[in-house]
Amino acid sequence: MSKALILNGSPRGKKSSSASLAEYMKILFEAEGIESEIILILTQLNKGERIKEMVQKIKSADFVVLFAPLYDDCQPSIVIKTMEIIAEEKMNLSNKTFIPIINCGLPEPEQISEGVTPIYNQFAITVGFKWGGSLAIGGGEGIQGRFGKQLDEIGAFAKNAIEALNDIVQSLVSEIQYPNVEIILVPKIFYKWPLVNLMTSINTKSWKKMAEKKGEKVDAQPYLEE
Amino acid sequence: MTILKAVIFNGALANKNQQTTFQKILEEELTNVGMETESFILNQIEIKTCIGCFKCWDTTPGICSGVKGDRGEEIKKKVINSDLLVFLTPLTFGGYSSELKKILERLLGTLQPGVFRKKGESHHLKRYEKYPSILAIATTEKRDEKEAKLFKHLIERHSHNFHPPKHEAEVFLINEEKNQFRSNIKQLLAKMEMSL
Ligand SMILES: Cc1cc2nc3c(=O)[nH]c(=O)nc-3n(C[C@H](O)[C@H](O)[C@H](O)COP(=O)(O)O)c2cc1C
Numbered sequence: 001m002s003k004a005l006i007l008n009g010s011p012r013g014k015k016s017s018s019a020s021l022a023e024y025m026k027i028l029f030e031a032e033g034i035e036s037e038i039i040l041i042l043t044q045l046n047k048g049e050r051i052k053e054m055v056q057k058i059k060s061a062d063f064v065v066l067f068a069p070l071y072d073d074c075q076p077s078i079v080i081k082t083m084e085i086i087a088e089e090k091m092n093l094s095n096k097t098f099i100p101i102i103n104c105g106l107p108e109p110e111q112i113s114e115g116v117t118p119i120y121n122q123f124a125i126t127v128g129f130k131w132g133g134s135l136a137i138g139g140g141e142g143i144q145g146r147f148g149k150q151l152d153e154i155g156a157f158a159k160n161a162i163e164a165l166n167d168i169v170q171s172l173v174s175e176i177q178y179p180n181v182e183i184i185l186v187p188k189i190f191y192k193w194p195l196v197n198l199m200t201s202i203n204t205k206s207w208k209k210m211a212e213k214k215g216e217k218v219d220a221q222p223y224l225e226e
Numbered sequence: 227m228t229i230l231k232a233v234i235f236n237g238a239l240a241n242k243n244q245q246t247t248f249q250k251i252l253e254e255e256l257t258n259v260g261m262e263t264e265s266f267i268l269n270q271i272e273i274k275t276c277i278g279c280f281k282c283w284d285t286t287p288g289i290c291s292g293v294k295g296d297r298g299e300e301i302k303k304k305v306i307n308s309d310l311l312v313f314l315t316p317l318t319f320g321g322y323s324s325e326l327k328k329i330l331e332r333l334l335g336t337l338q339p340g341v342f343r344k345k346g347e348s349h350h351l352k353r354y355e356k357y358p359s360i361l362a363i364a365t366t367e368k369r370d371e372k373e374a375k376l377f378k379h380l381i382e383r384h385s386h387n388f389h390p391p392k393h394e395a396e397v398f399l400i401n402e403e404k405n406q407f408r409s410n411i412k413q414l415l416a417k418m419e420m421s422l
Contacts, residue, residue, distance in 0.1 A: 012278040073383040077275045081324035106348045115383045123319040204340030210284040222288040223303040
């Protein structure tokens with residue numbers, strides 16, 4: 001029986017978009033009779049013995065699926081650290097498939113696929129993982145706000161993500177190469193003028209309001225000298 | 227006369243090559259062009275990783291109040307008031323090392339949460355009028371054109387989102403001959419017009 005290891009690389013840990021996506025993926029794996037486990041990179045990196053445990057779990061997995069947010073056009077530090085550890089271990093990974101599933105705050109999935117996807121690919125090549133394709137989710141921040149609900153309970157917003165996760169699991173089961181896919185969570189029309197300008201301005205105003213509610217100015221300039 | 231300031235982030239990993247020779251040469255060449263330079267060897271400094279709480283956007287704008295008890299804010303203040311930020315990082319699959327990245331992600335508050343659109347992509351608004359230029363130096367044991375290209379591309383993208391007036395990226399072999407490295411750095415600084 002195949003085994004899947006799901007790595008949650010979000011610095012937010014269990015309360016993250018990555019976590020919601022990962023939990024749903026686990027359900028899909030199990031429906032296919034694939035044993036799967038989710039581990040949190042954040043807590044796994046805390047102690048030397050836990051790092052060893054993570055390495056051990058990678059060794060015994062057939063599929064390694066990494067969920068992580070986009071941070072500054074690349075990986076969060078804790079994810080890079082994990083990649084450094086895996087490289088340092090010099091394991092034989094040639095029979096293991098690696099798939100990164102990355103979500104970002106800005107609406108365009110290209111923010112991910114243009115920058116970090118090739119870095120993950122280079123990592124896979126360097127350490128010897130089989131590349132299993134990738135998924136870039138634009139505007140993934142919206143999932144996190146609905147934390148506490150399973151992905152298939154949050155309505156149309158998660159539809160594209162659910163479909164893509166399904167496709168990935170099906171590809172793994174039937175040993176078909178999954179491509180590098182980009183998805184968005186809101187209908188395409190929101191990405192086009194004039195709605196895109198409206199959305200941008202609503203988003204900007206809502207941050208301003210949030211800061212104001214706490215008695216702060218969203219455009220404050222602390223720390224300036226002179 | 228104002229003195230230009232430079233901050234060097236040395237992102238070497240603990241127990242690996244500390245990139246000390248390159249750091250020294252960078253310090254010397256920055257001093258040569260009249261800059262005041264401060265270096266941070268990140269693996270020796272207590273800096274925690276970002277927890278993604280966005281408090282630096284909606285609760286204490288510009289200030290990280292989600293992570294406490296480390297030197298992240300002190301270093302961020304230096305960055306905001308500098309003219310040049312130098313990354314010195316082991317090339318890591320074409321990207322940054324975990325040590326360099328842990329401080330970079332703590333700089334999120336230097337941007338505003340609001341966004342603007344440029345060439346069909348969204349980017350965050352500036353919080354400050356002026357940001358430091360970025361000189362990104364990656365070191366590697368084995369020359370790999372693909373990784374070098376990825377690194378330059380990453381700096382390009384990161385610069386769209388972090389507003390440096392100028393940015394340059396270059397990859398060097400870790401055992402590069404000292405004088406060669408020095409003359410390359412001189413050229414890069416001249417290209418960036420980094421002297422007054
Ligand atoms: C330090 C930091 C840097 C970020 N950088 C980017 C970025 O470059 N592009 C982007 O679209 N979103 C960026 N984001 C937003 C996250 O990708 C977004 O909030 C994501 O949905 C978080 O996923 P998670 O809940 O799985 O951690 C950043 C967030 C943080 C905290």
